Amino acid sequence: MLYGYAGHTLRIDLSSSTIEKEPLKQEWVDEYIGGRGFTAKILYDENPAGADPLGPENRFVIAMGPLSGLFLPAAGKTHFAAKSPATGGYGDSNMGGHFGVTMKYAGYDVTILTGRAKAPSYIFIDNDTVAVRPAGHLWGKGSTAVEEILKNDLGQEFQILTIGEAGEHMVNFACISHDFGRQAGRTGIGAVLGSKNIKAIAVRGTKDIPVFDPKGLLKKGRQTYAACREKPGFKGWTPEGTAGITNWCNDVGALPTRNFTTSHCDYADKINGKAILDELKITDKGCFSCPIPCGKYGVAKTALGNKYVEGPEYETLALVGSNCELADIHAVAHVNWVCDELGIDTCSAGAVVSFALECYEKGLISKEQMGMDVTWGDLDSIVHILEKIAKRDGIGNILAEGVQKAAEKIGGDSAKFAIHVKGLEWTGYESRNAPGMMLGYMTADVGAHHSRCWVLGSDVANAVGGSQDANVHDLISQGADFETIPKADHKNVVPLVLKSQHLRPAFDILGTCRLQYMEIGLETHYYEELYYYATGKKLDFNKDLLTLSEKIWHLNRMFNKREIPDFGRKYDYPPPRFYEEPIPSGPNKGHLVEFAVIEEMLDAYYAARGWDENGIPTKETLEKFNLAVE
Amino acid sequence: MITLTLKLSESLLSIFRDMGCPKQETCRIHVETGTSVRQVLIDQGISPLLVPMVFLDSRKVSVDMPMETDGVLTLHGPLAGG
Numbered sequence: 001m002l003y004g005y006a007g008h009t010l011r012i013d014l015s016s017s018t019i020e021k022e023p024l025k026q027e028w029v030d031e032y033i034g035g036r037g038f039t040a041k042i043l044y045d046e047n048p049a050g051a052d053p054l055g056p057e058n059r060f061v062i063a064m065g066p067l068s069g070l071f072l073p074a075a076g077k078t079h080f081a082a083k084s085p086a087t088g089g090y091g092d093s094n095m096g097g098h099f100g101v102t103m104k105y106a107g108y109d110v111t112i113l114t115g116r117a118k119a120p121s122y123i124f125i126d127n128d129t130v131a132v133r134p135a136g137h138l139w140g141k142g143s144t145a146v147e148e149i150l151k152n153d154l155g156q157e158f159q160i161l162t163i164g165e166a167g168e169h170m171v172n173f174a175c176i177s178h179d180f181g182r183q184a185g186r187t188g189i190g191a192v193l194g195s196k197n198i199k200a201i202a203v204r205g206t207k208d209i210p211v212f213d214p215k216g217l218l219k220k221g222r223q224t225y226a227a228c229r230e231k232p233g234f235k236g237w238t239p240e241g242t243a244g245i246t247n248w249c250n251d252v253g254a255l256p257t258r259n260f261t262t263s264h265c266d267y268a269d270k271i272n273g274k275a276i277l278d279e280l281k282i283t284d285k286g287c288f289s290c291p292i293p294c295g296k297y298g299v300a301k302t303a304l305g306n307k308y309v310e311g312p313e314y315e316t317l318a319l320v321g322s323n324c325e326l327a328d329i330h331a332v333a334h335v336n337w338v339c340d341e342l343g344i345d346t347c348s349a350g351a352v353v354s355f356a357l358e359c360y361e362k363g364l365i366s367k368e369q370m371g372m373d374v375t376w377g378d379l380d381s382i383v384h385i386l387e388k389i390a391k392r393d394g395i396g397n398i399l400a401e402g403v404q405k406a407a408e409k410i411g412g413d414s415a416k417f418a419i420h421v422k423g424l425e426w427t428g429y430e431s432r433n434a435p436g437m438m439l440g441y442m443t444a445d446v447g448a449h450h451s452r453c454w455v456l457g458s459d460v461a462n463a464v465g466g467s468q469d470a471n472v473h474d475l476i477s478q479g480a481d482f483e484t485i486p487k488a489d490h491k492n493v494v495p496l497v498l499k500s501q502h503l504r505p506a507f508d509i510l511g512t513c514r515l516q517y518m519e520i521g522l523e524t525h526y527y528e529e530l531y532y533y534a535t536g537k538k539l540d541f542n543k544d545l546l547t548l549s550e551k552i553w554h555l556n557r558m559f560n561k562r563e564i565p566d567f568g569r570k571y572d573y574p575p576p577r578f579y580e581e582p583i584p585s586g587p588n589k590g591h592l593v594e595f596a597v598i599e600e601m602l603d604a605y606y607a608a609r610g611w612d613e614n615g616i617p618t619k620e621t622l623e624k625f626n627l628a629v630e
Numbered sequence: 631m632i633t634l635t636l637k638l639s640e641s642l643l644s645i646f647r648d649m650g651c652p653k654q655e656t657c658r659i660h661v662e663t664g665t666s667v668r669q670v671l672i673d674q675g676i677s678p679l680l681v682p683m684v685f686l687d688s689r690k691v692s693v694d695m696p697m698e699t700d701g702v703l704t705l706h707g708p709l710a711g712g
Binding site: 240244454 | 638641683688
């Protein structure tokens with residue numbers, strides 16, 4: 001008996017309408033545990049080398065972890081992966097809500113889609129009944145609208161995953177939506193589903209998940225909830241959710257503003273967590289079994305109408321708000337709603353729109369191409385550009401490729417302000433005075449994504465204290481306020497980056513949200529004990545789980561080497577704006593990361609990882625992690 | 631004098647651990663009535679630049695707020711958005 005798992009893999013070949021249910025591979029469980037571990041292994045092993053990300057051979061993988069769906073805090077995470085149309089390399093995205101949990105209750109730990117349906121379709125899963133059904137009546141409709149239609153048609157207990165119009169048109173940063181406001185946003189996962197002609201997946205699951213010690217798990221689950229409630233971070237996280245850090249990012253000069261031209265704005269108070277509470281919020285909204293519901297559900301009121309929307313999260317406030325100079329919380333929330341309905345990742349949306357606005361400002365995109373006179377901070381302009389992108393209409397067809405590929409077509413000096421790594425747009429942390437954060441973005445397997453590594457707090461401490469070795473009195477002596485924050489030292493950031501890069505996958509593997517550990521401070525022994533009661537197997541968090549995390553980093557690096565022509569060091573460089581243009585204003589005025597520093601950090605990072613000077617894992621490193629890959 | 635119970639969130643504790651100067655999750659301190667939250671933090675060796683959110687009991691407060699009565703001051707470190 002395989003405890004902690006539903007025990008099955010569901011394979012659907014959409015070209016032939018073949019549906020197969022097979023036992024979950026023991027090799028995957030033994031070596032990769034679950035979630036992100038499964039997706040890394042499956043994509044490397046099963047995706048044909050050189051597969052077109054938007055072709056039928058690309059695998060679309062859904063995977064849950066051994067703790068997903070069990071009685072313990074925040075066990076509602078689902079992992080999606082495919083070869084990314086944005087980067088051409090390994091792509092994945094993680095989502096909360098209730099979808100993956102229900103997939104597990106239906107009997108499936110892993111679902112693998114291949115091929116392409118002949119006509120728009122949706123996948124129907126009701127425990128053992130699985131079918132590919134026509135979805136012509138859903139095609140062209142918004143994500144939330146489709147979720148409502150399918151719930152009304154099938155039953156409210158069905159959990160629905162959808163793509164929007166952007167996914168149908170295979171926009172490189174199309175996302176997956178679920179639960180009226182949760183998204184698997186990054187790496188163009190929604191475009192891959194669209195390429196397979198799949199508009200939605202609807203699932204109902206009513207089965208049990210076998211666990212090794214049900215009474216022990218129940219007792220430990222209760223203890224874990226109680227431990228969460230006792231932690232200092234427990235009460236503070238819920239009120240504003242991720243939006244609570246908006247002012248902080250502005251205060252420390254990390255808030256991307258005007259397409260990352262600068263890192264500070266004078267209207268952060270208008271687009272922060274308090275503004276959401278004062279202006280938008282109706283209720284808190286949480287994922288499956290979460291004790292700290294960080295989602296905010298509310299209504300955005302603008303001249304374009306009243307729209308119910310979950311969010312905005314911090315990333316949306318930063319990328320759609322300050323980065324597009326949109327200084328009104330209702331307007332930001334409206335754009336959030338537009339992105340959700342169209343099925344566009346709000347991070348990339350804000351980055352691409354701000355890139356387009358700068359191109360327009362500099363005359364690289366004409367008014368005729370744009371279709372109207374667009375400007376910074378204008379809601380109509382932003383919505384206009386997003387709709388053109390989702391429909392791949394005119395200039396929108398170029399922008400739909402993402403900033404890297406769009407810059408290649410638009411020309412001029414636009415590549416210098418196309419803010420991305422490996423083709424994935426940079427998210428909400430301007431890093432010219434945050435070398436650790438910069439290195440984390442640069443070296444992430446999926447491109448510039450904060451969820452791969454987040455060390456901005458340590459970068460700020462580093463800058464304020466003068467060095468990583470500064471004792472606490474250095475902080476005191478330098479006081480609280482800095483007109484200009486001192487330059488952060490880059491010398492010792494690699495260990496912090498590696499630590500963060502290894503810690504974060506652990507939760508994606510287990511199938512839980514990381515916030516209970518990172519914000520509340522839930523100790524690792526809780527995860528070890530919950531894993532034992534669920535699976536009957538011992539797990540050393542620091543030894544076993546973090547070693548697996550490290551293995552996944554090597555495996556995904558090798559996936560990128562196999563799939564991306566001439567892959568190596570040059571793919572880890574940040575955009576030129578960050579090493580050529582000092583920040584012109586705000587608390588980090590004058591700072592940039594010199595290119596020599598970038599090279600120095602990469603050298604140190606590669607050496608610490610056991611990669612060669614071009615950033616490729618050495619033979620010895622691969623052998624050490626028992627990876628038989630080339 | 632007033633008595634404050636200081637509680638530090640994990641995201642803040644982890645920064646100090648990484649800097650090699652770990653702090654206690656909870657401690658009790660005595661300060662002069664009227665001392666600002668900002669000064670309390672500085673006196674404890676915590677740069678206010680590392681504390682995005684401060685709660686007095688269950689209420690979010692500014693670092694400029696003077697502390698007038700006993701209470702529980704919970705300090706949240708920075709954390710990545712969603």
